[in-house]
Amino acid sequence: MxxxxxxxxxxGVLWKDQTPLTNLKNIFxxxxxxxxxxxxxxxxxxxxxxxxxxxxxxxxxxxxxxxxITSGTNLASLLKENYPTxxxxxxxxxxxxxxxxxxxxxxxxxxxxxxxxxxxxxxxTYEQLxxxxxxxxxxxxFYFTNPDPSYPSPxxxxxxxxxxxxxxxxxTGVKAITPGKPEAFMFLNALKYLKSTPQETLxxxxxxxxxILGGVRTGCKTALVLTGVxxxxxxxxxxIQPDYVFQNIDELITTLEDSDWExxx
Ligand SMILES: [Mg+2]
Numbered sequence: 001m002x003x004x005x006x007x008x009x010x011x012g013v014l015w016k017d018q019t020p021l022t023n024l025k026n027i028f029x030x031x032x033x034x035x036x037x038x039x040x041x042x043x044x045x046x047x048x049x050x051x052x053x054x055x056x057x058x059x060x061x062x063x064x065x066x067x068x069i070t071s072g073t074n075l076a077s078l079l080k081e082n083y084p085t086x087x088x089x090x091x092x093x094x095x096x097x098x099x100x101x102x103x104x105x106x107x108x109x110x111x112x113x114x115x116x117x118x119x120x121x122x123x124x125t126y127e128q129l130x131x132x133x134x135x136x137x138x139x140x141x142f143y144f145t146n147p148d149p150s151y152p153s154p155x156x157x158x159x160x161x162x163x164x165x166x167x168x169x170x171x172t173g174v175k176a177i178t179p180g181k182p183e184a185f186m187f188l189n190a191l192k193y194l195k196s197t198p199q200e201t202l203x204x205x206x207x208x209x210x211x212i213l214g215g216v217r218t219g220c221k222t223a224l225v226l227t228g229v230x231x232x233x234x235x236x237x238x239x240i241q242p243d244y245v246f247q248n249i250d251e252l253i254t255t256l257e258d259s260d261w262e263x264x265x
Contacts (some may be wrong), residue, residue, distance in 0.1 A: 002261045004200040005037040007190045007220070010052070011044065012206030015059070017154060021227050022250045024058035030257055038062055038067065039190040043146035043163065043180045043210060045119035046094040047071035054207040067190050070147035071161070071180035072097040074120055077144065077189060078179045083114050090135050092128050092164065093119035097145065111135075118168065118176070119145035120161040128163075133171040142168070148210065152229060165181020169233055178229030180215035191218070200263075204252065205232055208240040216240065221263060 007264065014239070015021055031038055039077045040052065040063075047055075049065035056063055079101070080086070086105020091098055097119040098108065106117070115131045136142045148160035148243050179185040191201060198219035205211020206228025215222035224242040227231060229251070235245065244264075246252040 001200065001263050003036060003202050003221075003263055005039070005191075005194040005202075005213070006031065007187060007194070007201060007203045008038060009205035009207070009211045009228075010040055010082050011040050012152075013204055013225055014056075014151065016101075016227070020059045021248060024056070026227065028061045028251060030253055031224045034257070034261055036261065037194050037196065039193050040068045041181065041186055041190050042068070043071045043148055043161070044072050044096075045075070045100075045145040045149075045180075046096040046122070047052070047098055048096050049073060051096065060116045061189060069186060069193070071098065071186070072100045074189055075117060075119070075143060075145045076100050076106070076177055078096040078177075078185065079106060079115070079117065081103045084230065088113045089115055089117045090132060090140070091117050091125060092121050092132060093145070094121055095118070100191075113140055115141040115143055116168075117143045118161070118165060123162065123194040124164055128169065129167055132168050136168065136174050141176050142172070143177045144176035144178045144180075146210075147178050182217060184214065184218040187214050187218040200255075203240050204249070208238050208242070212242045213240050223252055225252060 008109045049068035052068045053063055053065050063101055088109035089106045090110060091108050110223040116135050144165040145161055149160040150157040151160045169175055202219045202223055203215030204223045206225055208230050212222045213226055222242040223244040224230060225246050225248055
């Protein structure tokens with residue numbers, strides 16, 4: 001059987017911050033030539049799919065916003081399933097999350113809310129943590145985009161969405177419903193867009209605990225690239241093991257192309 005589609009993580013796979021890790025135009029040209037469908041899945045909720053479309057266009061690659069699933073669009077789709085008519089939410093998050101929730105019919109309120117919905121907010125305050133805590137203590141359901149406690153930056157590892165989530169969990173004793181990676185929900189959303197089955201889909205990422213674990217849980221083949229968070233030493237000692245390991249995205253795509261996109265089992 002051949003691969004029909006690919007779900008890409010982005011940071012640490014395609015680029016590091018603003019620097020592309022290869023000639024991305026060439027990579028996607030190869031995929032297009034082989035009629036491989038692709039989608040992008042990121043736990044970063046601070047940017048919207050349109051912002052990602054613009055970022056990838058800077059590297060010469062044209063995609064549509066529908067191809068991008070952020071942990072923000074992913075959470076919005078879960079909330080829409082649970083609250084089909086939309087409504088008020090207490091939101092902790094940046095514009096990337098607030099704008100997407102708005103697209104799905106949800107808006108910011110501080111009382112009488114359907115739920116508390118959180119994501120990474122790099123200007124979060126004690127007052128926001130307090131409001132969320134009181135609402136949850138009074139029975140509001142608690143949702144969060146993704147669990148990553150930290151993420152890499154040019155200054156070193158810095159607090160991620162999970163660090164804010166854990167603060168509210170500690171204050172309330174309530175665990176957040178968190179549908180981002182490594183939950184299968186995120187990958188199933190990508191598969192829905194791709195109209196592909198897990199068996200014919202490859203998940204590519206740089207993190208074992210989110211990308212690779214999520215791909216495994218969904219039943220996809222998984223490929224780790226060593227250009228991001230995970231080192232070969234991390235890989236050696238981890239219980240989470242990908243199907244394939246490559247030094248970088250170039251090596252991965254070239255190998256797939258040379259094997260005519262055949263799935264090695
Ligand atoms: Mg990554």
